[in-house]
Structure formats: structure tokens, C-alpha cells
Amino acid sequence: MVARATQQASTTMPPLAAADAFRVLEFVAGNRRVPHSLLAGLLAGLPPVSPHTSPRLRKAIALRALDAALSGSDADGSGEVLRKARDVLADPGVAACFPDHLAVVRDDVAALRRLVDAEWESLPPSEFELEADRIAGAGALDTWANADQDTRKKLRRLVGESTAREILGKLGQDPSKAPQVDEAANAASTSGANEGDRAQQDDEAHLGRGKGEASLAQEDCARHQQEPVERTTDARIPEKPVTSAATKGKEQATSSHVTGQAAPDHNKSHPVTGPKPSLMERKPSAIVYQWDSGDSDSERPSHQRRLPNYERRMRPPPAVPYKTRKKWTEIQERTLIEGVDKYGKGNWKDIKIAYPDVFQDRSTVDMKDKFRNMGRH
């Protein structure tokens, strides 16, 4: 399966850029649950990666070597395990990864194992995880708050519709709140300065996170990386195949349901196609393979740990997202008219650039649509 996966990757996907290969490897190598054989398969399928840029990767590789050395039994008292571990630690590159204490405990296998466990636990988060945290995790509100409309669109693609809604909701654009509340908030904060505060409070309240920033994210990620490996049966990335003429027609027919809720599907006889593919949103049809977790495995020394059983289990489809609508303020309407007077109808880009504050959360298409609506009466 590993072989198949890597083969798949190398044949059906464009070759990974070195930087991306690095991220993949950095992420996978640092997950202790991923067996070394699997990592080796991955390495074979990726462009060459230099570990030198990432402490996490360096350390993960060193820890894997130590794990391998410590995996044998030392019950026979031959000292074989200890000798292997010493060999590994003799490598200055490995020793450099553990400046603190690990290199000191060279003749106590049990202590060494405990320390290796601790080192795994404290492995810094991968770039993937940090980035995910920035766009959909603890840092999401900041990132989204500072993103312009186009960037938000991209973010939305990445995190998926329901997560995007959740984040926007926390940013104070919650569609479930009464519109006048939204209006009031709008009027009160032309600058949006207090949005951040409120967002942060919301974030902490909703996510149960009271601690601060970077360290928090790190903790979070460190924890996640030791969590179960999930994998859908449909793990191949290109969810949306190259659009052929035939599928285009279908798509057009259904596309507008995409953002709508539980598409009523009236008068359309074909099956409802899912929302735009997102890298982070779960497909309703996805099947999850998951390590079963509920045991006290972490209490055992690493060499006695078993890889948990691989268990197939269905996940329910994600909650159906709702749409956010933002009413145009009077200022925006007036400015739009002024802009059209000044720059001419159709030069939406110019108008947007001319009044960046007013149209910060409006795309040029929004402006075009609004002007069309305004002209209808």
C-alpha cells in the first residue's frame, strides 16, 4: 500500500517542488506513529530533501535512529541495546540534537527510553501544522481578519466552507446573529479595531483556550502530531478532475447549489455534487482508517509498544454550511456611486483601489452586482 501510494504520487501528480517535499517529509517524519518502513517508502517517492533546515526533521530522524536502537530487548543483559544506542548517540549530528540531557544518560537504558519518549513529546510542530494553525486553528482569526477579500477566498477554499463560516462567525460576521446586530457592530467600528479583541475572546471562549499565542500553538501541534494517522480511502489529491466539456455542463447546473444549504434538489434529476473540493474539508463519502487509541500505550517503554490496530470506521458527513450575507451600508452605496461618477461604470478595480477602506470587504464583483441592483429602480 505504501508502494502503491508513492507510485500513485509519482505517476499521477506533478512532481513536488523541493520545498513541498520537505514539508511533507518534515510532517511525516515527526509523527512517531508512522513506521519507519512507511517513511522510507515516502522518501523513495519524494525529491531529495535536506534535513539541515529543520530542527524538527533533524531531531525526528535522530529519534527514529534511537528508537530503532532501543527497540530490542535488553532482558538478556548482553548490553546490546545499550551499545547500539551509544553508537547512535556517538554521531555528533545526533548528539547535537539533544544538547540538554539525553547524551548524558548513556548507561541507563530505561532512563534513555524515558528521555527519548519525552523528546518525541516535545518535538516542535511541523511547518504544515503551523500553517494549518494559522489558517484554521488558533491563529485563524488573526489571519482572516487581516486578509483581503481575495485572500479570504483562497483561505475559504483551503479550509472548506463550514470552517470558513465558523471563523467568519467568530470574526463578528456570524450569519446566525440578527442583521441589526451586525449593522450596529459595523456602524460602531468603522476601523474594525475592536473586532480583533472580540474575536480573540470568542476564540478563547469557544475553543477553551486561554493561554497565549505561539507557545499555545506549539503545544497544540506537538500534541496533534502524536495523534492518530487518518487516511481516507480516496486520498488521491485531485478531487476535481480536469473539467471536460461534459462535466462542465453538469457542474454549471449544480454549481449554484454548492454554497447553498441542504440543496433541495428540486427539478434537477442528477445527484447533487458536493461543494468545491477543499484540502481540509472532509468529503461526505470519505471513509476513515484510524488508529484505535483508547489504551495506555504511552506508559510502556517504546520497545514494548504495539502499533495499534488499524480500524475502519465511517464518519458522519460534516454539518451543512450556511451562507453569510452582508448588507451594503449607506456609506458603501454612496461611495460606489461616487466612484462610478469619477472612474466610470465598469472600472470596479479602480474604484476599489480608490476607496480601499470602504470596500475592504467587497470584491469587484460585489461592487458590480451592487451597482446593477441599485440601477434596477
Added chain:
DNA sequence: TTAGGGCTAGTG
């Protein structure tokens, strides 16, 4: 980037 077609949440 823009124009235009079309869908739908929200409102009365």
C-alpha cells in the same frame, strides 16, 4: 477583470 446569467436567503 468584467459582464451577465442564475440561485437563494431574507422579507413582507
Added chain:
DNA sequence: CACTAGCCCTAA
């Protein structure tokens, strides 16, 4: 139910 405003999608 009808209508409108806001938004999305695609072609050009």
C-alpha cells in the same frame, strides 16, 4: 408566495 439583494459561476 413573490420579490429583492447579495452572492456565485462562467465566458469572454
